[in-house]
Amino acid sequence: MNINWRDSAFFCAAIVALLSVFATSADAKDWGPYQVDDRRSGYTFMTDESRAMQADNFQNPGMLWVEQGADLWEKVEGKANKSCSTCHGESGESMKNVAVTYPVYDQATKKLQNVEQQINHCREKNMEAKPYKWESGEMLSMSTFINYQSLGTPVAVKTDGAAAPFFEKGKAFYNQRRGQLDMGCKHCHEDNPGGMIRANTLSQGQGNGFPTYRLKWQKVGSLHRRFRGCNKQVRAKPYGYGSDEYTNLELYVKSRGQGLPVETPAVRN
Numbered sequence: 001m002n003i004n005w006r007d008s009a010f011f012c013a014a015i016v017a018l019l020s021v022f023a024t025s026a027d028a029k030d031w032g033p034y035q036v037d038d039r040r041s042g043y044t045f046m047t048d049e050s051r052a053m054q055a056d057n058f059q060n061p062g063m064l065w066v067e068q069g070a071d072l073w074e075k076v077e078g079k080a081n082k083s084c085s086t087c088h089g090e091s092g093e094s095m096k097n098v099a100v101t102y103p104v105y106d107q108a109t110k111k112l113q114n115v116e117q118q119i120n121h122c123r124e125k126n127m128e129a130k131p132y133k134w135e136s137g138e139m140l141s142m143s144t145f146i147n148y149q150s151l152g153t154p155v156a157v158k159t160d161g162a163a164a165p166f167f168e169k170g171k172a173f174y175n176q177r178r179g180q181l182d183m184g185c186k187h188c189h190e191d192n193p194g195g196m197i198r199a200n201t202l203s204q205g206q207g208n209g210f211p212t213y214r215l216k217w218q219k220v221g222s223l224h225r226r227f228r229g230c231n232k233q234v235r236a237k238p239y240g241y242g243s244d245e246y247t248n249l250e251l252y253v254k255s256r257g258q259g260l261p262v263e264t265p266a267v268r269n
Contacts, residue, residue: 033152036259042268045194045203050215054267062144062213062265065220069145072138078129084142087126091149099150099262103251105162112166112247115143116222134241140220144211147264154261155208157254170252173245179236185249188230200269206257207250209266220265223250 034041043051053059073084073091088094098115106113113121119142120131132139159167174185188197189205196202210223217225224246228238239245 033261036154039206039257039260040193040204041206041257041260041263042203042209043263043266045201046268050267050269054263060213060265060267062211062220062267065141065144065211065213065265066148068137068141069143069148072142073145078123078127080126080128082127084122087122091145095146095149096153097150099147099264100153100156101158103163103166103247103254104158105166107162111244112163112251114242114247114250115146116224117242117247119143119146135222135225140211140222143222144220144265147211147262150262151264152261154259155254155257157251157258159251159255163251166248167251167255169245170248170250173249174252179231179234181234183234185230185253204256205253206260207253208257208260209263209268211264212266212268214268216269223253 029044031040031044034043043054046054053061057063070091076083076086085091102118103112103114105111116132116134116139119139123129123131132142157163177184177187185205188202192202193204194202207223210226211220212226213220222241224241224243227246227249228241231238
């Protein structure tokens with residue numbers, strides 16, 4: 001078969017130009033609260049079908065974890081014979097700003113503490129109950145339920161004062177090359193958002209939707225699970241759930257999405 005390479009090159013150039021037009025059109029779209037300045041939620045990189053699934057509580061699979069968390073909120077456990085509501089009362093009031101402000105600096109431990117760690121702190125110290133295991137059904141349900149109380153509220157984490165050294169450590173982790181692929185978080189989520197990796201569109205890697213329901217996982221998962229998955233994908237050894245490294249990284253990632261609305265439970269690929 002004879003191939004006119006000049007025509008083929010012209011065809012490829014036309015395709016690239018067309019894709020560029022599509023990308024420009026997507027970037028120019030008014031995303032409302034899902035875009036603040038140059039910060040865009042992962043919601044804006046999803047398909048119309050996935051966005052519709054997230055928006056409808058009857059279609060959003062993550063709402064199952066919210067409902068289970070609501071039951072756990074009222075469940076009396078531990079030697080102290082308490083439930084979460086015993087101390088915190090109505091969750092819609094007491095928890096409505098938790099997702100937007102955590103991780104926070106904890107004076108007792110002298111380091112950052114995220115929502116999952118705070119849940120177990122309360123269980124052990126106040127309820128005298130066993131801590132939940134990370135990524136267990138109970139932990140995911142409770143953390144999803146608590147974060148859901150901030151739905152639609154803009155992220156506003158504190159990165160100065162006592163939190164500043166941990167923020168800087170998280171930033172350094174984000175930018176550091178690692179693994180056999182010699183890549184940092186920034187190389188996908190800052191340098192190439194909107195590009196393709198395998199069959200998926202790269203997003204800015206915002207954390208405002210976690211815990212999130214991933215279609216790939218077929219369940220809700222934490223932000224630290226996502227960190228571990230990314231580390232594995234660049235052939236780097238992942239850190240443990242709740243590690244200082246990931247909690248510091250969580251603060252930095254949340255700071256990148258300042259002003260974006262909490263979407264828990266978001267729906268992502």
